[in-house]
Amino acid sequence: MNDTVDKSLHRIAAIDWMRGIVMILMALDHASGFFNQGRIFADSILLYESGSLLASDQFLTRWITHICAPTFIFLTGVSIAVSNAQRLQQGMPQAVIDRELWLRGIFIAMLDIVLLSLASGKLVLQVLYAIGVSMIMMVWVRRLRKSVVLVVVIAIITGSELLLKWVWVPGDDVPLWLALTFAPVFSAAFSVFYPVMPWLAIMMLGWVFGEWMQSKRPGPRCIRRLLFASGGCAVLLFILIRSMADYGNMFMLLEGYSIVQWLHISKYPPSLAYTLLELGLMAVMLAALMWLEPIVGVRHNGMVLVFGQTALFFYLAHFGVLALLQLFFERGDLGMAYSMAVLTVMILYPVCRAYRTIKWRNPSSLLRFM
Secondary structure, three states: OOHHHHHHHHHOOHHHHHHHHHHHHHHHHHHHHHHEOOOOOOOOOOOOOOOOOOOHHHHHHHHOOOOHHHHHHHHHHHHHHHHHHHHHHOOOOHHHHHHHHHHHHHHHHHHHHHHHHHHHOOEEEOHHHHHHHHHHHHHHHOOOOHHHHHHHHHHHHHHHHHHHHHHOOOOOOOOHHHHHHOOOEEOOOEEEOOOHHHHHHHHHHHHHHHHHHHHHOOOHHHHHHHHHHHHHHHHHHHHHHHHHOEOEOOOOOOOOOOHHHHHOOOOOOOOHHHHHHHHHHHHHHHHHHHHHHHHHOOOOOOHHHHHHHOHHHHHHHHHHHHHHHOOOOOOEOHHHHHHHHHHHHHHHHHHHHHHHHHHHHOOOOHHHHO
């Protein structure tokens, strides 16, 4: 790589930390699903019965993992912009870049459609479906002006609930086109946890941010200020929308003023309140990590960095580890979930380090898609 690319990569190294942090939180959430008898899973009007009591410890354990999917998908958009700029610098034709993005998107979506659905015993479209299809659509989105993309992002994030008010009755049958795009479905035949359009909007927003960094070449301080300001504004907008207790949370109204009720927001599908809060918190955290980077330095083999650089491999491998641990440990309380999450992370660290080494030594192999 040339010096320009190296400096660009170093400048955004905190992105890998951010991605690694959400991988660890994701492992906790899924460990809770495997081992926690009291796990709360009520992040949708389809899953929550109005008036139900939500235990604070169980709820907050689930809530802290809400940041995972928006962060990972936003950072995927950033990575697409950065990777595209680097490859153009290296002289790679745009048609080849498009083909690579197409192939990777298809590969990632098929992991959900085939591999994880097979493990579930039915068709289940989860986060990899949303990421893969969104990456495919980014082939065309990248040809639009950033201002146009930003307008479309705002329209999707703010207007999805208005659209669903017209065409969706929660609990009724959902046409396939709507299930794949905007409205989740949980049925015995198949489930769609991540309808693609709201998540595509988050990836598009990440792409706009990455394009801004690549085209304007702002200094680290400028990037941190933008992240802090935008993150803070997003959190303030969340507070305003949530206090209105009406539009903005996908039909889940505010039932009281406890912290649990304030944070009880719709992930399936992602509401305006959910998106504002999680992306706002992510932006503030990413700014803090960028501020810390020159102070603490970057350890090449640091655990969080390694997980961030092998995120898709970690995602797939951690399910296997959790399934294996089920052979030796029984379901228990919340403490069991935390214990199994720690054990999973410890097992995966050397595995992910080894995988990263193999992948970097074989940059043209199929491993480049992971």
